[in-house]
Amino acid sequence: MFRPLSLYIGLRYTRAQRKKNFISFISFISIGGIALGMMTMIVVLSVMNGFQNEVKARNLAMAYDIAITDHNPQGFVKDWENVYDAVRHEPNVIAGAPFNNGEGLLAANGQFAPIKIQGVDPLYEEEVSTISDKITADFITASDFSILQPGEFGIILGTDLALSLGASIGDHVTLITPKIQVTAAGAIPRMKRLTVVGIFRLGQYEYDATMGIMNASDSGRIYQIPKNSVSGVRLKLTDPMIARETAERLQQKLGDDYRVSTWIDEFKTLFKMIEIEKLTMFTIMSLIVAVAVFNVVSTLVMVVTEKRPEIAILRTLGMSPMQIMVIFMVQGTFIGFFGALIGMGLGLLIAFNVNHIVSAVESFFGSNVGEAFYVLEIPSEVVWSDIYIVAGIAFGLASLATLYPAWKAAQTQPAEALRYD
Structure with missing residues (x-):
């Protein structure tokens, strides 16, 4: 050749x-x-x-693809169902759920630990949560959010947080919030006794060691959030990779009264x-x-x-x-x-x-x-x-x-x- x-x-x-x-x-x-x-x-x-x-x-399992909040960081989204109805049929949006955010100290067995409270609506949360993809044996599934019944003040703790407090399912813990209430003894922080109804593990330390999940109605009462108002509405997208394009479109539709942010903004660093x-x-x-x-x-x-x-x-x-x-x-x-x-x-x-x-x-x-x-x-x-x-x-x-x-x-x-x- x-x-x-x-x-x-x-x-x-x-x-x-x-x-x-x-x-x-x-x-x-x-x-x-x-x-x-x-x-x-x-x-x-x-x-x-x-x-x-x-x-x-793992971050998106408890975070959001897109979050709609009030333009004022200290404000709340009023009549959240109307806000969700306005965007639920937009392209790339497949589900949504309200949420409440709160912070405080959790006390149990003489131990204290900082906690971030996320209030969820069990009915809507099942449509947007991906916790069930990250569970291991003996931990909750997404469908188990139904155990968070309004008025019972139950809480689901991250596995590392529960371990640090020595708390297990059925135990009582005390939530101490930054909210102040005036009593005959003077001004004291608002406290509420909660019941541990579940434990989750995402394998992400930020959530497993600091996160607690409650019913949105109960968390709203603890943090004095107005009725029919929530901290925000989070949306689940068909394709999270184009979250920014979707967020820009939603921002134009909702106007300047709301702030539309994406998971990319939260985890950019x-x-x-x-x-x-x-x-x-x-x-x-x-x-x-x-x-x-x-x-x-x-x-x-x-x-x-x-x-x-x-x-x-x-x-x-x-x-x-x-x-x-x-x-x-x-x-x-x-x-x-x-x-x-x-x-x-x-x-x-x-x-x-x-x-x-x-x-x-x-x-x-x-x-x-x-x-x-x-x-x-x-x-x-x-x-x-x-x-x-x-x-x-x-x-x-x-x-x-x-x-x-x-x-x-x-x-x-x-x-x-x-x-x-």
Whole structure:
């Protein structure tokens, strides 16, 4: 089969003669270095993507896709059902529920802990809550919000919060609010005795250690929220990724009396930090590829030195400097291509099976990663755009590394190279 001469010779040079196999060894080291760097980048980026999506899912389980509140941060949404009716048929909106927010101290068994109260309407909350996706055995499901009956002042606690207070289902706890009531003994904070009716676990410390869920009617009475008013209305969207576009449309419809915010606004700093961490890890892992690229340069420089007489003969036979350059660029590109190919295969293999590998490592060392990170398994998601970028960087750097040795070979003068041969 016909092949261009430069390509044929370049591929031949990738295999050293048996008596000079040191250069072939260096070539294999270069391929291995590029493969290792690419494999590491794929695995790290996939795990970072998985953690990002896991954090997003856990936060949205108790947060909101879109929240409608009063334009005054201290105000309330009056006649919330009318507000919800005005937006419920908008594109991308599939459900909504009222909520009340409150803060205070929770006391039980001589222990105190800060708490964030979220009042919910059990009927509507079932349509927007995704807690049931994150539960474990012996914890509540979304349908269990029905245990929050109005007037009974029941509360569902996060598992870490309940543990810190020594409280379990059926126990009584005391909620101390910042609201002040005047009595014969003077001004004292409002307090209310609550009954623990459930315990939830999202695996997100912010919620598990500080959150309590009550019936919206009961929380409204405790925090003196006017009748038929709530702190806000949260909406569930078909596609949370276009929450901002939907929020802008709703803001125009509702006017300036209301503030429409999204989950992106609430967690902007968190996800920005994750993106920075991902970029930092990507940069650090790229250094492995950069080190391997130096091996490519050194390999080709040694090949050029070894092949100087042969280069001189090829020049005398009529090969142009550009054809000589192509010979050594082919060799370096070959190293980059196979390094990237092997690294991609190994990286994808590990990324798709990371939990099996982690389980084997845990069994060997007798440790448990999940206990440290509040996860049952290591999340991993392969994003193909990341794979293409990583492969392009590895292959591109290897190709660039060929330029100097190839140019050096093209500058070989036949008479000088053959003078002592």
